[in-house]
Amino acid sequence: MNRILTPLVLLGAISANAQSIGTVSTSPSNLTECTTVTYTITGSLPGNLGLTNFLPTLVGNTQTIDLYAASGGPSDFPAQITLAPYPAGTYTIITKLWVNGSVTDTETITRVVGPAVNPDAGANATHTFCTSDPTISLFSLLGGSPDPGGV
Numbered sequence: 001m002n003r004i005l006t007p008l009v010l011l012g013a014i015s016a017n018a019q020s021i022g023t024v025s026t027s028p029s030n031l032t033e034c035t036t037v038t039y040t041i042t043g044s045l046p047g048n049l050g051l052t053n054f055l056p057t058l059v060g061n062t063q064t065i066d067l068y069a070a071s072g073g074p075s076d077f078p079a080q081i082t083l084a085p086y087p088a089g090t091y092t093i094i095t096k097l098w099v100n101g102s103v104t105d106t107e108t109i110t111r112v113v114g115p116a117v118n119p120d121a122g123a124n125a126t127h128t129f130c131t132s133d134p135t136i137s138l139f140s141l142l143g144g145s146p147d148p149g150g151v
Contacts, residue, residue: 019069019104020044022077024095026111033088033116041095041107042078045069049099051079058086063093070100088115122146 022042028035045051053068063086067079090112097105122142139146 019046019049019097019099021067021095021097021105021107024093024107024109026093026109031086031111031113033085033113035085037083037086039065039081039083039093039095040078041065041067041081043097043105045077045099048072051077054079054081056081056083061089061091063091065093065095066098067095068098086113088113119147120145 020043022044023040025040027038027040031037048071049069050072051067052070055066055068057064057066063083065081090110093109093111095107095109096103122139123144123146125141125143127141
């Protein structure tokens, strides 16, 4: 009896859990010297890794945000980081994802920070009140063209 041996080849896909940055966005969309900036960073980490720390560094007009991931950290993508206002200018924001001591991904965006827009607090005004007067909004008594929220 003749036997025919057919080699069996198994093909399979090797799946690696990617450590990557998906997007980096800023809010508010119109940045000025007076606005606090919130960065929202999305990405992916394998199930056993989580973000453990971040380190923002500003040198000139380059903002670097290093995100650190390690085993046992809380898996908290998207990350939100709020930083103080920047002076007016064009900024390069470089976000790096560090996993176990190595950079696994980098995302670079550019943002323009406009000059401050100072709110108009209105002009001085004078008014006489009596205890019998009805309640009135003091905002309506200001002179000039005050902006809501003016300082």
